[in-house]
Amino acid sequence: MKYVELPHNKKLNLLNDHDGGWANLEQSKWCLHCNQSFTGLAVRVYEENGRLWLECGTPACGGSPIDWAPYPWWDDKHPATIEYFNTHPEEKRRQDELAE
Numbered sequence: 001m002k003y004v005e006l007p008h009n010k011k012l013n014l015l016n017d018h019d020g021g022w023a024n025l026e027q028s029k030w031c032l033h034c035n036q037s038f039t040g041l042a043v044r045v046y047e048e049n050g051r052l053w054l055e056c057g058t059p060a061c062g063g064s065p066i067d068w069a070p071y072p073w074w075d076d077k078h079p080a081t082i083e084y085f086n087t088h089p090e091e092k093r094r095q096d097e098l099a100e
Contacts, residue, residue, distance in 0.1 A: 003046045015040050018054050019065035030072050030080060031056045033063030037080060 006014065008025055015022040019029075025040035034056060042057025056063035071084035085092040 001046045001048050003044055004052070006045055006052075011043070011045065012040065014045065014052060014054065015043065015065075019068055021070070029068040029070060031058060031061060031063040031067050032069060032072075033067040034058045034061035035072070036061070 012022055012025055015025075022040055028037050028039050030037055036056075036058040038057030040057075044055040044057065046053050046055065054065055055061070056067065070088075071081045072078045073081065075081055085095075
């Protein structure tokens with residue numbers, strides 16, 4: 001495995017190709033693998049067999065895009081979930097409607 005550096009625009013495109021929903025590299029996601037928050041800037045890119053792959057931006061975590069979420073959705077009381085719903089009230093309403 002060989003880690004590579006990409007220009008910011010190419011890294012953002014790669015993030016959106018693999019995970020979607022990245023407006024910019026400063027955006028945060030939550031890793032289900034390590035239970036930590038990270039930004040697109042911190043995401044590691046590596047090359048293997050001629051393809052580019054993504055790893056969680058948290059040191060020593062091997063989480064990949066399938067492990068990433070906008071917030072820890074399984075824990076309503078988690079500070080990151082509360083913060084996410086405070087900044088995304090439309091998502092909170094949608095979650096509340098689904099729970100009814």
